[in-house]
Amino acid sequence: xxxxxxxxxxxxxxxxxxxxxxxxxxxxxxxxxxxxxxxxxxxxxxxxxxxxxxxxxxxxxxxxxxxxxxxxxxxxxxxxxxxxxxxxxxxxxxxxxxxxxxxxxxxxxxxxxxxxxxxxxxxxxxxxxxxxxxxxxxxxxxxxxxxxxxxxxxxxxxxxxxxxxxxx
Numbered sequence: 001x002x003x004x005x006x007x008x009x010x011x012x013x014x015x016x017x018x019x020x021x022x023x024x025x026x027x028x029x030x031x032x033x034x035x036x037x038x039x040x041x042x043x044x045x046x047x048x049x050x051x052x053x054x055x056x057x058x059x060x061x062x063x064x065x066x067x068x069x070x071x072x073x074x075x076x077x078x079x080x081x082x083x084x085x086x087x088x089x090x091x092x093x094x095x096x097x098x099x100x101x102x103x104x105x106x107x108x109x110x111x112x113x114x115x116x117x118x119x120x121x122x123x124x125x126x127x128x129x130x131x132x133x134x135x136x137x138x139x140x141x142x143x144x145x146x147x148x149x150x151x152x153x154x155x156x157x158x159x160x161x162x163x164x165x166x167x168x
Contacts, residue, residue: 001030001031002028002029002030002038003028003029003030003031004028004029004035005019005020005022005026005027005028005029006026006027006028006029006035006036007022007023007025007026007027008020008021008022008023008026009021009022009023022040022043024040024043024045025039025040026039026040027039084117084118084119084120084123085117085118085119085120086115086116086117086120086125087116087117087118088114088115088116089113089114089115089116090113090114091103091111091112091113091114092111092112092114093106093109093110093111093112094109094110094111094112096112099111103131103134103164104131104133104134106164107134107164107165107166108164108165109163109164110161110162110163110164111161111162111163111164112159112160112161112162113127113129113158113159113160113162114157114158114159114160115127115153115157115158115160116156116157116158117153117156117157117158118156120153120156121153121154121155121156122152122153122154123152123153124150124151124152124153125150125151125153126147126148126149126150126151127147127148127151127160128145128146128147128148129143129146129147129148129162130146130147131146132167133166133167134164134165134166134167135164135165135166135167136148136162136163136164137162137163137164137165138160138161138162138163143162148160148162
């Protein structure tokens, strides 16, 4: 419970309560802690630069204000991080166990191809499984040359079910 403030800006007076604006070094008194036992830690009026501020800033102006940082390069790195790309690609069995051994051991089974992408949604890709000993079946159709052609990415983590059969 604050009983008194000290160190306020005396040149301005608020009409509502006849008080004065507090400064960052103003102190408050409370009945338990005594005089000036409460201090302001964060007054909320310090300009703090966030990632969003930096990414939206004009690099030319920012170079004038702060010549020690190359903001044009900083923004280019941001744009590069949004470049569409394939992040990861792996195969699992239907229980979700990664297949890291010979895939021909899974003839007659269903597998799941996992594709993790960034900013590729609505793009189309070709997925080449390239195995001369087995054939891959996608939605009931054998993949020609083990390639799933023109596959549309609809989310950042795709799970594509394929059936494996021995090549004849």
